[in-house]
Amino acid sequence: MDFRDAMLDNYKEILKTYISDQTEQALYLSEKFSRKLLECKVSPEEMISLHKTSVMELEPDLPESLLLSLDILLEVMMAYGLAYREHQSLRTIQRELINEIEVAASMQQTLLGTKIPSLSFLDIGAISVPAKQMSGDYYHFVSHENGAISVAIADIIGKGIPAALCMSMIKYSMDSMPDDSQAPGDVLERLNRVVEQNVDPTMFITMFSGLYYPENHTFHYSSAGHEPGFFYNGEKGTFEELKAKGLLLGVDKKAKYNEYERKVEVGDAILLMSDGVTECRTEDGFLEVDTLIGYIEKYIELGAQDIADKVYKELEYLQDFQLRDDFTLIILKRMA
Amino acid sequence: MMDSSVKIINEWDIVAARQLGRNVAKELGFGTVDQARITTAISELARNIYLYAGQGEITIEKIENEAKKGIIIISRDAGPGISDLRKVMEDGFSTSGGLGAGLPGVKRLMDEFSIESDPRKGTLIQSVKWLR
Numbered sequence: 372m373d374f375r376d377a378m379l380d381n382y383k384e385i386l387k388t389y390i391s392d393q394t395e396q397a398l399y400l401s402e403k404f405s406r407k408l409l410e411c412k413v414s415p416e417e418m419i420s421l422h423k424t425s426v427m428e429l430e431p432d433l434p435e436s437l438l439l440s441l442d443i444l445l446e447v448m449m450a451y452g453l454a455y456r457e458h459q460s461l462r463t464i465q466r467e468l469i470n471e472i473e474v475a476a477s478m479q480q481t482l483l484g485t486k487i488p489s490l491s492f493l494d495i496g497a498i499s500v501p502a503k504q505m506s507g508d509y510y511h512f513v514s515h516e517n518g519a520i521s522v523a524i525a526d527i528i529g530k531g532i533p534a535a536l537c538m539s540m541i542k543y544s545m546d547s548m549p550d551d552s553q554a555p556g557d558v559l560e561r562l563n564r565v566v567e568q569n570v571d572p573t574m575f576i577t578m579f580s581g582l583y584y585p586e587n588h589t590f591h592y593s594s595a596g597h598e599p600g601f602f603y604n605g606e607k608g609t610f611e612e613l614k615a616k617g618l619l620l621g622v623d624k625k626a627k628y629n630e631y632e633r634k635v636e637v638g639d640a641i642l643l644m645s646d647g648v649t650e651c652r653t654e655d656g657f658l659e660v661d662t663l664i665g666y667i668e669k670y671i672e673l674g675a676q677d678i679a680d681k682v683y684k685e686l687e688y689l690q691d692f693q694l695r696d697d698f699t700l701i702i703l704k705r706m707a
Numbered sequence: 708m709m710d711s712s713v714k715i716i717n718e719w720d721i722v723a724a725r726q727l728g729r730n731v732a733k734e735l736g737f738g739t740v741d742q743a744r745i746t747t748a749i750s751e752l753a754r755n756i757y758l759y760a761g762q763g764e765i766t767i768e769k770i771e772n773e774a775k776k777g778i779i780i781i782s783r784d785a786g787p788g789i790s791d792l793r794k795v796m797e798d799g800f801s802t803s804g805g806l807g808a809g810l811p812g813v814k815r816l817m818d819e820f821s822i823e824s825d826p827r828k829g830t831l832i833q834s835v836k837w838l839r
Binding site: 416417420423442445446449453456457460461464 | 815
């Protein structure tokens with residue numbers, strides 16, 4: 372075996388150097404040698420055998436007892452060798468799992484994809500970033516035949532793959548919603564029944580559903596325990612919470628959702644978000660609402676998508692680039 | 708062809724099985740590292756019999772085909788059998804309890820490995836290592 376012979380020569384050289392004069396150089400070479408062993412997947416028992424062969428060749432007069440002790444060492448290292456091989460195979464499995472999750476994540480992006488409507492009277496921007504590879508946040512836009520625009524934002528309590536699987540179900544229930552049931556309260560009531568019937572009782576979903584009527588520029592909305600959004604009054608330059616009461620989806624199949632209404636003037640904006648925005652954590656604790664509003668205010672004159680992107684960048688920076696929860700922010704700004 | 712078996716009833720029989728395996732491996736010309744691998748595999752199989760089946764038998768044989776020579780370990784018991792073979796062949800299943808290499812370990816130490824298990828009849832494992 373060429374490889375073993377090469378390793379043997381290399382190792383003998385290191386041993387010889389060290390035996391003749393105990394230099395750091397030789398110790399450094401053996402460190403490099405051990406890296407090579409791992410690189411070439413040499414197991415500990417093989418290494419001990421290599422050591423024994425080298426010692427016997429270099430020092431033929433060693434006492435028998437010393438050589439025999441190496442047999443025991445070899446036997447003792449067997450379990451380490453097995454653990455080492457197991458580790459290698461687990462690493463392969465881990466890599467496969469990571470690949471699989473990546474495929475699933477990109478599939479989720481395709482599945483949950485929604486088109487942001489492009490309208491003259493309403494500028495819409497949205498950003499959604501998962502904390503892990505797969506997101507438990509979801510948003511959806513629908514342009515109805517009568518010109519109204521539906522917007523929905525949902526957050527699964529929980530993260531990762533289970534949340535992502537659950538989200539796909541919400542997406543398909545939304546897609547199969549008939550065009551005539553646009554009212555936000557109806558949407559939530561329907562989805563609540565779907566969730567209640569199909570989802571594990573330990574999994575809850577919060578959701579905000581809104582509908583924008585362009586003929587009278589009113590925004591109708593209902594909430595199923597979702598993070599309240601903000602209403603920006605462009606004339607006064609003030610922010611106000613979009614309060615709405617409603618039970619989380621999946622708790623009670625008979626839950627009713629009240630509908631609220633808000634008149635939207637030119638320059639006003641509606642901001643919807645998941646709790647990944649408001650519960651973003653910094654070194655000093657949770658993000659203060661005022662801080663968040665401060666960021667939004669700073670960019671409110673920009674286009675809706677720019678506001679969303681810039682606010683995300685600020686909060687990302689604030690959290691040291693470590694998202695703890697899925698982050699979704701939607702901005703609707705009346706232009707005309 | 709040589710053929711010999713060791714009955715596994717108590718822990719010391721594991722040593723006898725190892726000894727038998729080592730002798731055969733040495734005669735065949737396996738090096739010290741391979742000898743250690745073969746005996747570790749024998750230990751693992753014998754210990755499984757001792758721990759889970761109560762009793763059984765380890766048979767060690769020399770085998771030969773056109774191209775090469777090798778050693779085969781056959782482990783036979785009439786114990787409760789293994790209901791989920793996939794599970795026991797999974798890494799981390801048996802080792803998590805600190806019980807040893809487990810069957811995946813045996814599979815890695817040897818070149819060939821096969822297992823048959825029936826809850827009524829017990830378990831038969833055959834594993835081969837070829838001389839290179």
